[in-house]
Structure formats: C-alpha cells, structure tokens
Amino acid sequence: MSQKLPLSFYTNENVVEVARNLIGCRLYTQLGGVLTGGIIVETEAYNGRTDKACHAFPEKRTERTSVMYEQGGVAYVYFVYGMHYLFNIVTHKKGFADAVLIRAIEPLEGVEEMMLRRGKNVSSKLLTGGPARLSEALGIDKSMNGLSLLDSTVWVEEPLPQISYKIGASTRIGVDYAGEDALLPWRFYAIGNKFVSK
DNA sequence: TAGGTGATCTTG
DNA sequence: AAGATCACCTAT
Numbered sequence: 001m002s003q004k005l006p007l008s009f010y011t012n013e014n015v016v017e018v019a020r021n022l023i024g025c026r027l028y029t030q031l032g033g034v035l036t037g038g039i040i041v042e043t044e045a046y047n048g049r050t051d052k053a054c055h056a057f058p059e060k061r062t063e064r065t066s067v068m069y070e071q072g073g074v075a076y077v078y079f080v081y082g083m084h085y086l087f088n089i090v091t092h093k094k095g096f097a098d099a100v101l102i103r104a105i106e107p108l109e110g111v112e113e114m115m116l117r118r119g120k121n122v123s124s125k126l127l128t129g130g131p132a133r134l135s136e137a138l139g140i141d142k143s144m145n146g147l148s149l150l151d152s153t154v155w156v157e158e159p160l161p162q163i164s165y166k167i168g169a170s171t172r173i174g175v176d177y178a179g180e181d182a183l184l185p186w187r188f189y190a191i192g193n194k195f196v197s198k
Numbered sequence: 199t200a201g202g203t204g205a206t207c208t209t210g
Numbered sequence: 211a212a213g214a215t216c217a218c219c220t221a222t
Contacts, residue, residue: 044217053217064206081218082203088217101217120220132218174217199222208214 003157004150010072010091015098018072018091019045020188023167024159027105029138030152034113036138038105038128040156041165041190042197044172046088048097051186053178056097067146068097075154077135077145084132087140089149089156103173103187104129104195107137114138129195165190173197 005025012018020043028037048056048068055078056065067076068090076088076099088099105128107114114127114137128134135141140154149155169185176182189196 046217055217062207078217079205080203080216082205082216084203084218086217103217126219130218172217177216200220201222202218202220204216206215209212 005156005158007071007073007150010089010149011093012072013092013096015047015091015100016045016186018089019043019100019186020167020169022089022100022102022156023188023190024163024165026108026157026160027102027134027138027154028109028157029140029144029154031139034110036110036114038108038134038137039160039163040102040104041106041193041195042102042104043188044101044103045186045188046099046101048099050181051178051184052181053172053175053184054097054099059097065097068099069095070146072098073149075140075144075147075149077140077142079142080132085135085141086131087135087138087144087154101131102134103131103197104189104193105134105138106190106193106195125194130197165193167191 046054071094072091092098
C-alpha cells in the first residue's frame with residue numbers, strides 16, 4: 001500500500017510549516033526499476049513573495065522559476081555552480097511560487113546503488129548529507145524538473161511510525177545575499193542526526 | 199580555505 | 211553580447 005503524501009500536504013499555503021512537516025518523511029526515486037531513498041532530515045523554506053532569498057522573489061517569472069508557480073506537489077530541480085543539481089518541493093496553490101529545498105536525507109533504501117552513483121569510496125555521512133550529494137545519490141537531475149510527486153519517479157512518503165525526531169530550526173545556509181531575510185529561521189533539521197550539515 | 203564549473207539572469 | 215552571480219563540493 002502506498003503511503004505517498006497526499007496533494008493536500010503540498011498545497012498548504014504556509015511553506016515554512018511544510019518544511020517543518022517534511023522532517024522525518026521519506027524521499028524516494030525509482031529509475032530503471034531501481035529504488036533508492038531516505039529519511040528527510042534537513043529542509044529549508046523559500047517564499048516567492050516575501051523572501052529575498054527565493055529565486056522567484058519578488059514574484060519573478062523566468063524560465064527557471066516557472067515550475068515554482070505550479071500547484072504544490074511537483075519537483076523543482078535547478079543546476080548551480082556548474083556542477084550540482086538541487087532538489088526542491090513546490091508548495092502552495094498554483095500561482096504562488098513557494099518551495100522547500102531538501103538539504104539532507106538519511107539513507108534507507110538502495111544504499112549500494114547510491115554509493116555507485118556517488119562514485120568514490122565515500123564515507124557514510126557524505127553519501128546523502130548535503131543538497132547536491134543527495135541529488136546525486138538519488139539520481140536526480142534536471143529531467144525531473146516539474147515531475148509530480150504523486151507519480152512514481154520521485155515521491156515522498158509519510159514518516160515511519162516507530163521513529164520520531166526532535167526538530168531544530170535555524171537560519172538558512174548560503175543565502176547571505178538576501179540581507180535581513182537571511183536571518184529568518186526557515187531551516188529545519190533533525191537534532192543530532194549525523195547527515196545534517198555542520 | 200580556495201578553486202572548479204556552466205546555466206541563468208542582468209546590464210548595456 | 212558579455213559579465214557577474216550562484217540555496218555547493220572536494221581536495222589541499
């Protein structure tokens with residue numbers, strides 16, 4: 001039985017709440033019949049109307065940001081620093097450009113495949129800790145941009161019932177260019193989890 | 199801690 | 211058309 005998160009989870013109008021709620025949920029991809037996934041342990045919220053750190057601020061529509069304006073529940077994948085794909089989840093109603101960046105997962109499924117994709121003989125913590133690392137481990141690239149999370153290539157499932165996390169909040173990482181909005185406590189993480197940044 | 203890397207956006 | 215920037219990672 002599928003435990004995919006329902007559309008209503010993603011259409012929530014409060015992206016900060018969604019970012020917090022995603023901690024403990026499980027992110028999966030299935031590519032060529034190979035299942036990989038892990039528990040989400042670090043997220044950041046971005047708001048396209050109020051938040052200077054958001055690519056879509058202030059309600060900016062470009063080719064890159066266009067998927068952020070779709071109804072919540074699709075993937076927003078973008079390429080940075082000439083090397084890395086970062087995976088985000090679009091939230092809110094159609095026409096509102098909000099998204100949650102997934103910054104780290106704890107491996108759960110398909111560990112061998114994830115190690116192969118990451119190349120190198122990488123230590124456990126570096127396998128899926130960090131937004132570009134988890135994308136590489138899960139095989140995420142630009143071809144997933146705009147895919148529905150209710151479909152079967154990339155999706156999110158409810159938390160495992162037997163595990164609960166203490167959730168911490170802090171400022172977001174790498175958004176100093178956003179001035180005072182860099183001070184917003186919109187990063188969430190599972191306290192004590194080793195896959196969380198720094 | 200510095201350098202790699204190229205898409206994306208802004209300026210002119 | 212050109213230049214600056216960038217929600218990062220890896221190796222020194």
